[in-house]
Amino acid sequence: RRVGLLGCGRIGRLHAGLLADTPGFTVAGVADAVPEAARAVSASTGAPLMSIDEVLASPDVDTVAICTSTDTHVDLVVAAARAGKAIFCEKPLSLSLAEVDRALAAVEAAGVPFMVGFNRRFDPGHASVRDAVRKGEVGDLHVLRITSRDPAPPPPAYVAVSGGMFLDMVIHDFDMAGFIVASPVVEVYARGAVRVDPLIGQAGDIDTAVTMLVHEDGTLTTIDNSREAVYGFDQRIEAFGSGGVAVSDNPSRHAGWRRTAEATIGQPLPWFFLERYHESYRREWVAFHDYVVGGGDSPSGTDAVRSCTAIALAAGLSLREGRPVRVDEIG
Template identity: 60%
Template sequence: MSATATKTVRIGVIGVGRIGSMHADLLARQVPGAEVTRVVDTYAPAAAAVGARLRVPAATSIEALLAAPDVDAVAICTSTDTHADLIVAAAEAGKAIFCEKPVSLDLAEVDRALAAVERAGVPFQIGFNRRFDPAHAAVAKAVADGEIGEVQIVRITSRDPAPPPLDYVRTSGGIFLDMTIHDFDMARFVAQSEVVEVYARGSVRVDPGFGEAGDVDTAVILLEHANGAFTTIDNSRQAVYGYDQRVEVFGSAGMAASENPLAHSTIVRTAAGVRAATLPYFFLERYVPSYLGEWQAFVAAIATGTPPVVGVVDARAPLVIGLAAWQSLREGRPMRL
C-alpha cells in the first residue's frame, strides 16, 4: 500500500550514529504522518540499541531494509563517502530519499547519484535544515513577499563554538564543504538567485592543526548573484560565546534579519548593568525546530505527491560553490561559475 493511501510515510533510517539517531527519534515521536519502521547501521549494536528504544526492527543489512515492503522512504544519515551509492540503490528500489548533506565531495559522484534519482522519478530531499529555521525562513519570506524590495546585499555569519576533531577535518572536505556549504545554500535561498562568482579568503587563526590538515579555520567569502546582489559570508571554527548564526538581507525598501536565540529568556538588570543568557552551544540545541521542519516538509511532499522543496538542484549547487571557493582560495582570484 502506498504512503499516500495510508496517510503515513514509513521511513527506514540508514545510519544511526549521532545525527541518524536524532533523526530517528524526531521521526518516531514528533513528526505527524511519519513512522520509523526499520533502522540499520554497519555497527549492528548501534542499530539494535536504537531499534529497541523505538521498538522497531533493526534490519540485517541495507539491502534488506531497501527490500522491505513497509519502507516507503529512507533517511540516509551515514558518512558522506557512502551517500552516492546509497542514493543510487534507494532510487533503484523505488524509495523516496532524504539524504544528509552533502551528496558527495566529488561532483561526478553527485551527478551520478542525482541522475539515478531522476531516472527513477522518486522524491528526493537534501538535508539543508537551516532553510526550515523559523527565523531564517522568515527572512526568506520577507524577500519573497517583496517587503524589502530589490535585494542588494546579503550578510551571513556562521561561527561554531568549538573546532571539530582534526580527524574529522581531514576527511570532511574542509571548511567550505562541511561548514560553509550551509551558508552557500542559505545565500541562494534568501537572495532567491543563483551564484555566478565566488571569491574566498581564508587563514588559520584558531588551531595550527587546520593548516597541517590542508584546511583553514577562519574565512570570508564574497558571492555575486545572477540578479546583481552580493553576499558576504564570515566563518570561524571557534566563537567562544556560543553558536553564532545570523542572516541579514538588505534591499531597496528595507532589511530583514535573523538574530541568535538565547539559551533562555531571563534578563537581569541591576546597577552594575544588564545580564542575559549565553547562546546555545551546540547545533542540536539551536536547530531542533529546523530539523523538525525539514521532516514535516519531506513527509508532506510524499503524502501529497508534490516535489520536496529542497531537491536535486539544491543538492548540487552549494557543492559547486564550495569547490569554487577552494579553487579561489588556492589561486587567489575570483572564480566565475
C-alpha cells in the same frame, strides 16, 4: 510513510527520535554497519534490525533516511532510487561534483522524491527572511549578509576527511544564499585563515573564512565563518534591499538578564546545535512528509544540492588560487 533508517550514529539517532514524533512517519527498519549502534536505535524505536540491503529490498519500507558517512551517500542514493524509495539524505551529498551528478541522475531517472537535509531552511527565523524577500518586503534585494560560527571546532581527524570547511560547514550558508536570493551565484571569492587551531591547518584546512558571492543580477552576498565562537552558536542572516532589511538574529538561551551599576548582563548563545536548531529539524520532517505525500517541488532538492556543491568547490579553488572564480569554471 514507513522509513528505513540507514546509519545510526549521532545524526541517525537524532532523526530516529524526530521521526517518532512526526505524525505520518513510522520507523520500519534500522541498519548500521556497527551492530550496537543499530541495536540501540532498534530498541528505542521498536523497529526491526536489518541490513542496509534488507532495508532497500523491504516492501515494508517506502522511504529511506540516509544518515551514514558522507562517502557512502551517493551509492546509497543510487541504490534507493533504483529501489523506488523516497529519499531523505543528510548533507553533504558528496565531496565531488561528478558523484553528486551521478546521484542526482539516478534520482531523476527513478522519479522518486528526494530531499537533502539542509535543515536551516526550516529554522523559523531564517525562513522568515526568505519569506520577507519573496513577498517583496525588503524591495529589490541588494546585499545578503550571513554569519555562521560554530561553538566548537570538530576534531582534526574529522577535519581531514570532511572535504574542507567550504564543503563541510559553509555549504549550509551557500544553501541559504540560494534559498533566499532568487538569482543564481555566478562568481565566488574566498579568503581564509587558520586562527582557531593549528592542527586544523596541519590537516590541510582553514577554520576562519570570509566568502563573497556575486549573483547574476548583481546582488552581493558576504559570508563569514568560524569553527569556534566561544559564546555559542552564532548564526545570523540579513537581507538588505531597496525597501528595507530582514534579519534572522540569534535566539537567546533564555530571557533572563540582570543589570548592575557596572553592566547589563545576559546569557551567551545556545552552544549545542540541537538546542539551536531543534525546531528546524522538527519542521524539516514535517516538510519532507508534506512533500512526499503531497507532491510538488522538493523543499531542498537536486538543484539546491548541485548548486551548493559547485559554489563550495569554487570557494575552495578561489582560496587556493587567490582569485575570484566563476561557478561555471567548476562544471
